[in-house]
Amino acid sequence: MLSDKKIKFIVRIAGIVIFLTILICLILIDINLSGRQSIYVSAEDNNSKVSQIFPVSRTIVNDNWNIIDEPVYFTTRMSAPYDNVELKIKYKNDCCQQVLIGLQTGDNWSYEEELLDNKDFNNLAWPKTILDNLSVWSNMEGIIGESEIISGLANSDKIASYNIPSDKDYIIEDYSDYKAQQSININLIGDYSMLVYVNDRIYLDFNFIGDNISTIKLYDNSSNLIKQDETLDSNYILEMNNLKTGIYKISISTDNITSSIASINKYINFTNQLSLNGGKHSLLSNASTIRIKSLDYSGLQNIIYADNDLAIDTINNKYYLRDLSDRTYLDIPSGNIQIYSDGLFSFNDDYLLDFIPGSIKRITDESDYEYLIAKYHKPIIDGDYSINTVSFDLASATISDNKLRFIIGALGSSIDNPFIIESIEILYEKKSGLSFWTEFIDYLKYCWRNIR
Amino acid sequence: MRLTKRQLMIFDEIFAIISITWIIYMIAEYLKVGLISNYYDLNIHFIILIILFIFRIMLKED
Structure with a gap:
């Protein structure tokens, strides 16, 4: 007969072993040694790792998510550090010329965006090749092979591209600035952004109405901030010389009214919201x-x-x-x-x-380009629905509380004509070939970063 | 309900282990949201604890 002391000991050891085993198993599931984790979620089939699409005022949920206004967001929980995330979305798009999916990056509310659906690209009848995960369409007669496309791309100046950096300078032939300043009445309230084509010199003379601070930021064609100023005056002149030819972006943050802009630059185009x-x-x-x-x-x-x-x-x-x-x-x-x-x-x-180099959104059979390169693949048609995949590198992703945040931009969606999502499949992937201990240490670091 | 002294001791041991486990799991969950709750229901764990506690009050030593 065992003594009381021995029984107590056996019960304690058995209990600790059982519960520690459960804990270790949970951690191993979290680390996921296979390097791939897939999560499927639909409007009917919830998953605690993926949030519902929000805000709720922009979504009607029945069998599907019906997005009636944009943008909308969702978050996904990432249990361990992964290198890449792929979203496979089954959707029905009768409302929008294009639909974008973005992953939150950086500290601000900025998103790295990928195309989920673009009607112009889907309807394009040009011959197409896949090159390094990019789709390349060619509008040149007789060019269909991969090698011909590669050599053609190197020699062509008429390349339209979407969502990939363009190494070609954007040059408008026979362009010259106005000889004297020309004024345009814009009469805009609050913030706005614009693109300006610059050939050596930028000169913009802003006239503001109001007593508020105006912040003016100038970015070059690689999105680097090259000048930033604040002013309380009703007049501000942005002037720089010896600039590389290309498209420059200017963003204005103000509570004033901008009444007019006088400029020597001809192309002054406004983006997004006015x-x-x-x-x-x-x-x-x-x-x-x-x-x-x-x-x-x-x-x-x-x-x-x-x-x-x-x-x-x-x-x-x-x-x-x-x-x-x-x-x-x-x-x-x-x-x-x-x-x-x-x-x-x-x-x-x-x-x-x-078009904006690197971010063309519209192209048709009549377009005057020889090639189109896009990080985009035509969706697979499945009955009334389409299925397409977008992928993001997680190196620059914002991870907060172990969660990734995505945005869906479906401009054109409305209550009468919603953008419909049937399901989302999320696939996390790690680089292969890491040892267990490397993965375990990465996992601890990832957890520690979250705790802090 | 009456149990022998030895049976009561085993019951108390199990109760103590489940209580401590619940606390450890809660801390693990707090430190890393989703580690436990995605696969294992901490609420059910807690309910079991309460039931065992009520049961323990009703037990008497023989």
């Missing part, structure tokens, strides 16, 4: 989809675009112009609206940039 102050505006755009919203009664009006008109008759309602051509004129009689698009706007009819 808040138009009261008064008549004429704009030219190459966007495929434009969203318009009036914030007060003074913004209710009839907007004329491409021989059609759009009645803005309700405050805060979002109105969409869809399937637009690559040149759309907008006549806005009384202003006081917010406009948002997936393309560029110009206040000058003659100077709208055809």
Whole structure:
């Protein structure tokens, strides 16, 4: 017969062994020695590792996620450090010219974006080859082989590219600056960004109305910040010489009204969102989809675009112009609206940039390019749905509380015409060939970073 | 319900181990969200603890 002491000892050891084994197993599952972890999630089939799509006001959930406004977000839990994440999304897109998926990177609200769906690229009938995970379309007669495409690419100047850095300089032939400054009345409220084509010199003379600080940032064509200024004055001149030819980006943060810009640079194009102050505006755009919203009664009006008109008759309602051509004129009689698009706007009819190098969004069979390179593959059609995959390198991803944050940009989605997601499959991948101890130490470091 | 002194001792040992485990798992979960809760339900663990505790109150030594 065992003594009380021995029984106590046996029970203690057995208990500790059982629970420690469970703990060790859980950690091993977390570390995932196979190097690949796949998570499947759908609107019906929740998974604690993936959040629902939010904000809820922009999504209707039934059998699918119906995205009725953009952007929307979701987060995924990553249990151990991985090097790459791939999202395989089953979706139905009847609303949007293009749909983007982004992964949060850096400290700010910035996202590295990839194309999930683009109707122009899907409908393009040019011969196509896959080269280093990139799709290359060729519009040249007789070029279909891989080697011909590679040699053709090296010699061509007419290359359009999407989401890959372009090593070719963007040069507009026969361009010269205005001899004397030309002023354009823009009459914009608050923040905006613009792209300016620079050939050696940039000269922009901003006129502000208001007493607030204006912050002006100038980025070169590789997105490096090259100048930043703050001003309280009603006038600010941004001037730099000896610049490399290309497209420069300027972002203005202000609570003032920008009444006009005088410049010697011809191409001054505005991106993303503009808040138009009261008064008549004429704009030219190459966007495929434009969203318009009036914030007060003074913004209710009839907007004329491409021989059609759009009645803005309700405050805060979002109105969409869809399937637009690559040149759309907008006549806005009384202003006081917010406009948002997936393309560029110009206040000058003659100077709208055809495309931004490295980020072309629109291309058709009639386009005047010899090649198109994009980090994009045509989706696989599965009944009414399409399936496509986007992948991200996690080296620069923001990981907060062991979570990755994704954005879905589906400009054009609305309650009548939502962007529908049936399922999302997330595949995390690690570099292969690491020893158990390396992986274990990486895992501890990853956990420690989260605790701190 | 009556148990022998030895049976009560074993019961108390098991109860103590489950309690300490729950605390360790809670700390592990706090330090790394999702480590335990994704595969193992800490709430059920806690409910079992409460049931055992109530049961322990009703037990008497023979």
